[in-house]
Amino acid sequence: MFKLSDEGLKYVKNELTRYEVKQSAIIRCLYRAQDENGGWVSPDVISHLSAVMEIPSAQIEEVATFYTMFNKTPVGKNHIQVCVTLTCGMLGGRELCDSMMKEAGCKKTGDVSPDGLFTFSKVECLGSCDTAPMIQINRDPYTENLNTEKGLELVRKLRTAGGAGASGKGH
Amino acid sequence: MAEIKYLSEHYAKPEYQTLDGYKKFGGYEMLAKALKMEPQKIIDEVKASGLRGRGGAGFATGVKWGFLPNNGEPRYLLCNADESEPGTFKDRVMMERAPHQLIEGMLISAFAIKSNKAYIYIRGEYMGPAAILEKAIAEAKAAGLIGKNILGAGFDCELDLYLGAGAYICGEETGMISSLEGLKGQPKLKPPFPAVQGYLRKPTIVNNVETLAAVVPIIRDGAAGYRKYGTEKSAGTKLFSISGNVNKPGTYEVPLGYPLMDLINIECGGLKPGRKLKAVVPGGSSAPVLTAEECKTATLDYECLAQLGSMLGSGAIIVIDDSNCMVDVLSTISHFYHHESCGQCTPCREGTGWMERIIHGIVHGHGSEGEVDLLLKIADNMKGRTICALSDAAALPVLSFVTKFRDEFEYFIREKKSKVRGGQIYAQISH
Known part of the structure; x- marks a missing residue:
């Protein structure tokens, strides 16, 4: 069963008093719990948060399922989110995603690669269209101005780095 | 005429990110000036400047501020930094290069509308700018620019950063308010408008990043100075x-x-x-x-x-x-709106899905005759029939792409391939 670390609990307690109403803390607490749970929001994350925050689990689940940045299924150490909207779509974002996925050993978006290091998602506009095509790894600052060659190199580099994740910070 | 660095004058200087660097170029002097003015005078100046909302709707900022009721209720200022409209990234640049300019603009605006609590709602993906803003907010707090009795002028204002989590609809002001309240980011029926009943049903002003930042030079140069640029109806x-x-x-x-x-x-x-x-x-x-x-x-x-x-x-x-296939370009746009529809209103929830499926079918070579007109009909039925403007926003590109580049759509349906690049577009080569 998922349980927040002591530090995580402290974080949640602090968030609960940060805003006018305590349910405003749900998003940040979900991020925290997702990070501590290896990158996804499992059903027991929701029940644990519900108990800790004293907010009905339905309300937390509602938020967790509405917003795309909460992963409802497990993801690899590097969750690679490739922008495919409009400009990135025009300038090769979709092709980039497909080549990187192939190199990483993922058959389709949402899959975790056999080595557990990668999951790919095609995401909507990330607001960096002048550096298209671009990606976001986990919640790190963006990786921009990519092409197929650079994308493949990045996958190889992340594989060599092993479990550390792009920034070494995890999700 | 050429590029004019009016708001962005110092954006190239890395030090401008920091409080000391910002102050070196006159930072927070306009806050000091504004705190000596009558709040109503600031609203009048913004009204006279002709500043219009820079997030998309283009509504007159000073007029919006004027909608606040005088009922003694607490007021909120909410900065819309959810920047998610495909193609848009200027707010990110502003927040990265000049976080204090936004904070100063927000403090002046909060003082003008008599709000003691301001939030920046930033999209969850913007972790880079969020980190920069959090640092800037902490610096401003430590320097007494945020909090109690700001610059000794007797004005209190708290300012906090709220993180979204991936939803285009939260850029719609009532969707943003729902999200800030800890709910799904679904828009609410208007009226009541946020200025009357917004965050926690209290009077709330929602302004875009660029709009709030522009208040700083308006205080510096006055409405007339701001109007030096732009046209009569599009000032600045x-x-x-x-x-x-x-x-x-x-x-x-x-x-x-x-x-x-x-x-x-x-x-x-x-x-x-x-x-x-x-x-x-x-x-x-x-x-x-x-x-x-x-x-x-x-x-x-x-x-x-x-x-x-x-x-x-x-x-x-x-x-x-001319290397792009307009059917393919529209397919990414329609996918976007279908993905981002919040699901409340039937014309939007279903219409965006129908449009995406039809266009998806066309780019995969499964289009059939009559679908061009069907797209137009669906789009027409989605306009003006929903709680918020997302449905219209999804319909407008379909209507314009299909009407203005109809030959490309008809060719694709007939020939089962794109009219450009010898038919080599993504959907056709990826399978």
């Missing part, structure tokens, strides 16, 4: 996000009324050699597309683009050259 300068098939994509600040083709050819270095302009989306993905012919006379202001049947929107310009 604006930051444009330009991307797509140009040599130098990026963020450029020009006076409103600036010719679109000059921005493309001069500031952005034109198109790649051998390429011809096919179309431009002038104001973010929701803005109806312009043909190359229409671009010739287009100027970047609210009036001209409205006359051309499009809109200035968020100032996101996507340049499309």
Whole structure:
């Protein structure tokens, strides 16, 4: 069963008093719990948060399922989110995603690669269209101005780095 | 006329990110000046400046502020930093380069509208700018610029950063308020407008990042000084996000009324050699597309683009050259709106799905005769029938792409392949 670390609990307690109403803390607490749970929001994350925050689990689940940045299924150490909207779509974002996925050993978006290091998602506009095509790894600052060659190199580099994740910070 | 660095004067200086660096170039002097003014005088000045909302709707900022009821209830100021309209990235640049400019603009605005609590709602993906803003907020707090009795003027204002988690709809002001309340980011029926009943049903003003930052030079130069740039109905300068098939994509600040083709050819270095302009989306993905012919006379202001049947929107310009298949480009836009519909209203929830499935079918070579007209009919039925504008925003690109580039859609349906690139577009080569 998922349980927040002591530090995580402290974080949640602090968030609960940060805003006018305590349910405003749900998003940040979900991020925290997702990070501590290896990158996804499992059903027991929701029940644990519900108990800790004293907010009905339905309300937390509602938020967790509405917003795309909460992963409802497990993801690899590097969750690679490739922008495919409009400009990135025009300038090769979709092709980039497909080549990187192939190199990483993922058959389709949402899959975790056999080595557990990668999951790919095609995401909507990330607001960096002048550096298209671009990606976001986990919640790190963006990786921009990519092409197929650079994308493949990045996958190889992340594989060599092993479990550390792009920034070494995890999700 | 050319690029004018009015708001963005110091953006190239890395030190401008820090409180000390910002102060070196006059930072927070306008806050000090504003705190000595009558709040109503500030609202009047903003009204007279002609500043219009830079997030997309273009509503007069001072007029919006004037809608606040005088009922003694606490008021909230909410900065819309959810920047999610495809093609738009100028707010990110502003927050990264000049976080204190936004904070100063917000504090002046909060003082003007008599609010003691302000939030910046930033999209969850913007972790880079969020970190920069959090640092800047902490610096400002430590320096007594946020909190109690700011600069000894007796004005209290708290300012906090709220993180979204991936939802385009939270850029809609009532959707943003729902999200800030800890709910799904679904828009609410208007009226009541947020100025009357917003966050926690209290009077709330929601303004875009660029709008709030522009309040700083308005205090410095006055309404008349601000009006030195732009046109009568489109006053001031604006930051444009330009991307797509140009040599130098990026963020450029020009006076409103600036010719679109000059921005493309001069500031952005034109198109790649051998390429011809096919179309431009002038104001973010929701803005109806312009043909190359229409671009010739287009100027970047609210009036001209409205006359051309499009809109200035968020100032996101996507340049499309002749190597692109318009059916393919529209397929990414329609996928976006279907993904981002919040699901409350049937015309939007179902309509965006129908449109995406039909266009998806066409690009995969499964289109059938009559689907071009079917798309137009669906789009027409989605306009003006929902709680918020997402449904219209999804319908407008379909209507304009299909109407202005109908031959490409009909060719694709007939020949089962694209009219451009010898049919080699993504959907056709990826399977």
